[in-house]
Amino acid sequence: MGVVNITPDSFSDGGQFLQRDAALRHAQQLIADGAHILDLGAESTRPGAQAISAQEELDRLMPVLIALRELTDIPISIDTSKPEVMQAALAIGVEMINDVRAFQLPNSTEVVRPHSELSLCVMHIQGEPQSMQNQPIYHDVVQEVQTFLQDRVDVLAVDKARLVLDPGFGFGKNLAHNLALFRALPELVALGFPVLVGVSRKRMIAELTGRDKPLERQAGSVAAAVEAVRLGAKIVRVHDVAQTHDALTVASALGAFEFNR
Secondary structure, eight states, rough: OOOEOOOOOOOTTTTTOOOOOHHHHHHHHHHTTTTSSSESSSSSSSSOOOOOOHHHHHHHHHHHHHHHHOOOOOOOOOOOOOHHHHHHHHHHHHEEETTTTOOOOOOOOHHTTTTTTOEEEEEESOOTTTTTTOOOOOOSHHHHHHHEEEEEEEHHHOOOGGEEEEEOTTSSSOHHHHHHHHTTHHHHTTSSSSSEOOOTTTTHHHHHOOSSGGGHHHHHHHHHHHHHHHTSEEEEESSOOOHHHHHHHHHTEEEEEEEEO
């Protein structure tokens, strides 16, 4: 899953792809690099990010989505929590809604539930982006995240085949929490749903490698993506598609796992 941030303030590449044409060029490059799905987001959810209105999110997203839908038939995911944005994107035609709030905002479940062909990525978050990294606390992070995700699955009450689970690395979690969740990925996989892992260029990688600048975290991010797939993840959400694709291809050839190129 290649990341297309149509924002001025995303932690990794904020502002680079805010303009429609720049975002389209980036999306096309990600496809050429080997992305199987694109994840478009028009509101930053980095730690400390400020919320924006649904209209501002739509103003950023829709020109890119409309143009991209005409250019390619690659599956498109929309990274949003707002039901108004979900509804507008569905009218254009998208394959997935990727909600960091796990469809908890009012009316979001009602918007997505009737679309039987639509995939839903359900992510765990503790708190809100503005404050989620202010001393997050868990008694048992693995159990609590799994319980939350299962509860949201039950509330959504849709065909199991439509669902993808994301433990939400870095969303209200410190390094110890992230590492515990990563090592427990096989337990999450065992729940019977495809699992998405998104750790690309995140603070977790910086804390492990000492690489403070996001663009310097490429090697660590690629290593994490390969290990995530080895542990059973079906989708890795990444910024560096070409490098991740190459690493997965080599690891697959060496017998670590099967990778559908």
